[in-house]
Amino acid sequence: MTAANRPDETLMKILKTAIEGMLILEPKVFGDARGFFMESYNARAFDEALGSEVRFVQDNHSRSAHGVLRGLHYQLPPHAQGKLVRVTQGEVFDVAVDLRRSSPTFGRWAGISLSGSNHRMVWLPPGLAHGFLVTGDGADFLYKTTDYYAPQTERCIRWDDPALGIEWPTIGQAPVLTARDASAPFFAESPHFD
Numbered sequence: 001m002t003a004a005n006r007p008d009e010t011l012m013k014i015l016k017t018a019i020e021g022m023l024i025l026e027p028k029v030f031g032d033a034r035g036f037f038m039e040s041y042n043a044r045a046f047d048e049a050l051g052s053e054v055r056f057v058q059d060n061h062s063r064s065a066h067g068v069l070r071g072l073h074y075q076l077p078p079h080a081q082g083k084l085v086r087v088t089q090g091e092v093f094d095v096a097v098d099l100r101r102s103s104p105t106f107g108r109w110a111g112i113s114l115s116g117s118n119h120r121m122v123w124l125p126p127g128l129a130h131g132f133l134v135t136g137d138g139a140d141f142l143y144k145t146t147d148y149y150a151p152q153t154e155r156c157i158r159w160d161d162p163a164l165g166i167e168w169p170t171i172g173q174a175p176v177l178t179a180r181d182a183s184a185p186f187f188a189e190s191p192h193f194d
Contacts, residue, residue, distance in 0.1 A: 011039050014049045018110040020103045021125040022096055023049065025084075029119055038119060040086065041144070050123070054082060056144040064092075064134045064141065069168075069175035071131015072097055072157040072184070076191060079150035080126035083143045090139030091115035092132040093169050097157065100127035100193045107187065109166050116140070127193040129157050135169055155191060156184035163187050 015024040027038040047053045075081050095111045114120050124130055
């Protein structure tokens with residue numbers, strides 16, 4: 001009987017965060033001298049954890065150097081995206097901001113360290129802005145999305161908005177940003193979700 005079939009084995013621990021609906025997923029990692037094995041995605045287990053069916057339509061992979069900060073990005077309806085994110089190599093500080101006016105955590109942020117060694121993943125439901133800062137030498141960042149990339153609906157919030165008060169880690173240098181991210185509007189000026 002494989003580990004996936006044993007009733008006494010929990011293959012993924014699900015943890016809540018400070019943002020409504022945002023979850024940390026910690027997969028069970030089976031390691032030995034050869035390396036490791038883990039189940040990084042299982043539709044049935046994921047849907048059971050969320051209490052609803054999620055359909056992913058696109059996988060993305062980015063590689064970033066030390067100090068790169070990407071975000072805070074999101075897409076507006078009708079192309080709002082839920083995301084399942086993880087790091088396979090390196091380390092990032094991953095951040096989400098709740099843009100849903102109807103949410104009890106509207107305007108709050110949550111951050112977590114994701115790395116190739118801790119194997120954590122984060123579920124970001126639609127309605128959250130997302131970004132990350134590469135805190136290690138570099139990082140390979142992978143994510144699944146529930147809707148396709150739609151540049152006409154893409155928006156960005158300023159990463160250092162004092163009203164949000166995100167506590168980004170110190171990395172010994174100024175973050176490396178695109179011009180678009182550096183000049184993004186503040187939270188109060190950005191479109192939100194109902």
